Amino acid sequence: MKSIELRLATPDQLAAILSIARAWPTHFVPAGLEAIAADFERASAIVAKTDEGVSGFLIWSADAESIEILWMAVDPRYSRKGIGRSLVDAVVAQSPGASAMVVKTATLDSRLAGTQLDGTDFEGTHRFFQAMGFTPMEVAQAHWSPHNHALILRRSLD
Numbered sequence: 001m002k003s004i005e006l007r008l009a010t011p012d013q014l015a016a017i018l019s020i021a022r023a024w025p026t027h028f029v030p031a032g033l034e035a036i037a038a039d040f041e042r043a044s045a046i047v048a049k050t051d052e053g054v055s056g057f058l059i060w061s062a063d064a065e066s067i068e069i070l071w072m073a074v075d076p077r078y079s080r081k082g083i084g085r086s087l088v089d090a091v092v093a094q095s096p097g098a099s100a101m102v103v104k105t106a107t108l109d110s111r112l113a114g115t116q117l118d119g120t121d122f123e124g125t126h127r128f129f130q131a132m133g134f135t136p137m138e139v140a141q142a143h144w145s146p147h148n149h150a151l152i153l154r155r156s157l158d
């Protein structure tokens with residue numbers, strides 16, 4: 001990988017975004033892929049591009065005070081090269097007035113029957129967000145479905 005470029009996503013990049021999400025079946029179930037596509041239409045999205053194409057994405061919504069990360073992923077072939085960090089930094093830079101950033105992610109004991117969703121695989125996700133300055137705030141039990149709980153993490157931007 002020679003360099004990473006961060007750009008606001010264009011509509012033709014949805015297929016590449018979904019392809020990256022599909023590479024993480026323990027994280028993104030089929031209904032999640034549909035939700036990513038819907039949020040891509042209505043929210044804001046940024047992509048990381050290498051010389052080989054789209055290698056990561058982040059979809060977010062923002063109001064005057066806070067930024068919510070809705071979905072993000074990095075192509076597993078490019079893990080631990082700083083792309084996730086660059087995506088988060090770029091979104092913070094896009095919203096200079098925001099005082100906080102939040103994200104909801106699955107708890108380690110989350111499961112979803114009939115899918116490959118596996119909360120134990122979110123340990124790396126939790127470590128990533130903590131490395132980005134987020135603090136776990138609370139668990140919303142049964143947030144997405146009876147055994148799929150949300151860990152809410154927050155980062156102050158003040």
Ligand SMILES: CC(C)(COP(=O)(O)OP(=O)(O)OC[C@H]1O[C@@H](n2cnc3c(N)ncnc32)[C@H](O)[C@@H]1OP(=O)(O)O)[C@@H](O)C(=O)NCCC(=O)NCCS
Nearest residue numbers: 071072073074079080081082083084085124125127128131
């Ligand atoms: C979480 C994710 C976006 C991280 O992307 P990435 O580009 O690999 O992360 P970075 O290289 O920027 O990591 C920055 C730091 O976060 C921490 N980190 C990232 N992944 C980690 C892991 N699996 N285990 C432990 N720490 C991790 C490290 O401190 C890392 O710095 P280091 O590599 O110098 O030690 C990526 O693993 C991913 O797409 N996961 C699946 C989808 C997901 O969890 N999305 C978020 C919820 S919607």
